[in-house]
Amino acid sequence: MTSSPVPPPATGAWRAGDPPGRRRWVSHDRQTKLEAGGALPGFRLAYETWGTLASDGSNAVLVEHALTGDSHAAGEAGPGHPTAGWWDALIGPGRPLDTDELFVVVPNVLGGCQGSTGPSSPDPDGRPWGSRFPRLTVRDQVLAEQVLADELGIERWAMVLGGSMGGMRALEWGVTLPGRVESLLVVAAPAAATAEQIAWASPQLHAIRADRGWRGGDYYDAAPGEGPHLGLGVARRIAHVTYRTEAELNQRFGRRHQAPGDQRFAVESYLDHHAEKLVRRFDANSYLVLTESMNTHDVGRDRGGVGAALSRVTARTLVAGVDSDRLYPLYQSQELAAGIPGAGEAAVVSSPYGHDSFLIEIGQIATLIKALLG
Ligand SMILES: CC(=O)SCCNC(=O)CCNC(=O)[C@H](O)C(C)(C)COP(=O)(O)OP(=O)(O)OC[C@H]1O[C@@H](n2cnc3c(N)ncnc32)[C@H](O)[C@@H]1OP(=O)(O)O
Numbered sequence: 280m281t282s283s284p285v286p287p288p289a290t291g292a293w294r295a296g297d298p299p300g301r302r303r304w305v306s307h308d309r310q311t312k313l314e315a316g317g318a319l320p321g322f323r324l325a326y327e328t329w330g331t332l333a334s335d336g337s338n339a340v341l342v343e344h345a346l347t348g349d350s351h352a353a354g355e356a357g358p359g360h361p362t363a364g365w366w367d368a369l370i371g372p373g374r375p376l377d378t379d380e381l382f383v384v385v386p387n388v389l390g391g392c393q394g395s396t397g398p399s400s401p402d403p404d405g406r407p408w409g410s411r412f413p414r415l416t417v418r419d420q421v422l423a424e425q426v427l428a429d430e431l432g433i434e435r436w437a438m439v440l441g442g443s444m445g446g447m448r449a450l451e452w453g454v455t456l457p458g459r460v461e462s463l464l465v466v467a468a469p470a471a472a473t474a475e476q477i478a479w480a481s482p483q484l485h486a487i488r489a490d491r492g493w494r495g496g497d498y499y500d501a502a503p504g505e506g507p508h509l510g511l512g513v514a515r516r517i518a519h520v521t522y523r524t525e526a527e528l529n530q531r532f533g534r535r536h537q538a539p540g541d542q543r544f545a546v547e548s549y550l551d552h553h554a555e556k557l558v559r560r561f562d563a564n565s566y567l568v569l570t571e572s573m574n575t576h577d578v579g580r581d582r583g584g585v586g587a588a589l590s591r592v593t594a595r596t597l598v599a600g601v602d603s604d605r606l607y608p609l610y611q612s613q614e615l616a617a618g619i620p621g622a623g624e625a626a627v628v629s630s631p632y633g634h635d636s637f638l639i640e641i642g643q644i645a646t647l648i649k650a651l652l653g
């Protein structure tokens with residue numbers, strides 16, 4: 280990571296009267312065994328909140344971010360946040376997640392690089408974890424978020440929701456801790472990663488590890504500009520194509536060159552831009568850890584299969600997929616909906632933009648949230 284645009288979080292737990300969007304963290308100081316066999320000696324989760332927690336804890340909503348998201352889901356651009364929150368139009372007074380009534384909590388995922396414990400965090404000796412950071416699964420990440428819920432005094436979330444990797448965590452909440460989830464919205468996420476999704480991830484993982492700047496994962500003392508930026512940029516370019524659609528790319532960019540004198544195709548320039556932006560704000564090791572946690576995502580593991588796992592969900596559930604999503608195709612959301620008791624048919628987000636529609640088609644996501652809130 281060349282720089283973190285987000286300032287260090289404030290110490291300690293949320294308190295009534297906190298301003299909205301103040302970044303805080305909760306720490307867990309006990310040895311934490313991980314599903315893949317490793318352990319963390321403890322961890323911390325950064326989070327932001329909007330609204331006020333009801334005295335009985337009944338109005339809390341957990342919003343789960345995607346691969347390169349963070350806890351800043353709402354709020355305008357400002358110091359430490361060059362862009363507005365990634366779901367800003369959905370969270371706030373009078374918005375679908377109405378913070379005059381709801382208490383919205385958004386943690387940074389375990390393994391991430393925006394305040395929560397991840398490979399760039401110090402180990403107990405104060406050195407960055409780097410190559411020694413253990414493998415995480417989506418279940419580990421959800422169990423870490425359970426610590427946050429306990430800390431905040433939230434016994435049962437009124438809603439847990441998310442898209443993409445955030446949808447995987449939302450789903451795992453519904454399966455792992457069904458008694459703690461009243462309603463569930465899973466957008467553009469599968470019950471288990473498929474061979475196709477693992478295949479798309481594979482060259483991304485290789486690109487980072489093949490970068491000499493990656494140095495086996497221990498690059499945090501590298502001189503500025505000498506980290507694994509090339510590899511992370513290539514990974515983002517590959518990923519970004521899967522987040523959009525053939526039709527959109529053709530329509531927007533066609534065969535145009537970027538500019539007179541610039542031999543790049545416009546679409547190459549577009550991917551370069553997204554690569555450069557990610558490299559400035561994201562840690563390559565976190566990208567590896569989180570991508571591998573998505574690869575191992577399978578709600579059915581050690582639970583008798585996907586069907587048996589999904590039958591554990593007791594939340595009022597809505598599943599949605601995007602009709603043009605080539606990464607997590609709609610049929611996977613339909614299968615998911617069919618397996619969850621009472622979920623009915625999957626809702627369809629109709630969009631030319633593909634997987635990223637959970638971030639773009641805000642009007643349609645708003646409709647889903649309102650439908651689930653009743
Ligand atoms: C929950 C989470 O996932 S949080 C993380 C979400 N954020 C990200 O993933 C960051 C990356 N951004 C994105 O993936 C997308 O921008 C989205 C999904 C957030 C929004 O999608 P869109 O509004 O369709 O934006 P789009 O993909 O067209 O990108 C626009 C950017 O590309 C740039 N761009 C467009 N064409 C070109 C081109 N030919 N050459 C260079 N840059 C270009 C625009 O200038 C704009 O730059 P800016 O974002 O720095 O202002």
Ligand SMILES: N[C@@H](CCO)C(=O)O
Nearest residue numbers: 345346347348443444
């Ligand atoms: N563009 C989103 C989509 C990933 O699912 C992200 O980077 O997090």
